Amino acid sequence: MKILSKLLILIMIFSGFSCSSLIMTMAGMKTPEIETKESIYQFLIKIHQDTSDVFCLDTNLLRHLQSQPFKPGWAPGFKPVQIRVYDHTGEPVMQWASCEGSLNKLRTFDSVPPVNTNALDKSLTLKSDMERYFDFNGNPVHISDDKNYDYFILVCFAKYFARLSKTSFRKVHRYISDHPELKIKLYKINVDFQKSWNAEIKTETVVRVGGSK
Secondary structure, eight states: OOOOSOOOOOOOSSOSSOOOHHHHHHTTBOOOOEEOHHHHHHHHHHTTOOOSSEEEOOHHHHHHHHHSBSSTTSOBOOOSSEEEEEETTSOEEEEEEGGGOOHHHHTTTSSSSOOOSSOOOOSOOHHHHHTTOBOTTSOBOOOOOOOSOSEEEEEEEOTTBHHHHHHHHHHHHHHHHHOTTSOEEEEEEEOSEEGGGOOOOOGGGOOOOOOOO
């Protein structure tokens, strides 16, 4: 991983129209901080998640995600709270970010497989997606290509969006509980800023929020 002495963080939480700080607070957003493996594990335990299969970004991947559209036709911008689902062959079947609206209202997890009627980025497979991530020491992770599951679910979460992250996990676990006939693998992707980056957050560039395009 390329280590930077300084990193200017432009947090593109949602692309589009602006939103007041009051609404950001209601959504549970906090000022991002430098995190470690220990602080992320403590956060997961606090929101009643186990600490298995937890991975993170590096600076290059974060910058790439900031410069790319989340879905075809969208403006570039990083979506920190999101869920992606792949089938047993590793092909994408569902993709959701919090700016699209409530999972309950979208009825995303009311079916098998989960469905989001909005656009789906089919350029990523499970393999190419998981090859992008790192452990908390900054080392690339190598995820085995396991075909013994019906579905693979990736939940991207952040401490600075604790409330939405907790809601996402709760919804996924309820889905897994409601479908004991399915074998589902859950990966947790942390998108907080890591101490291993050796980088500095400049928080004066905070947050545009709003719609999807």
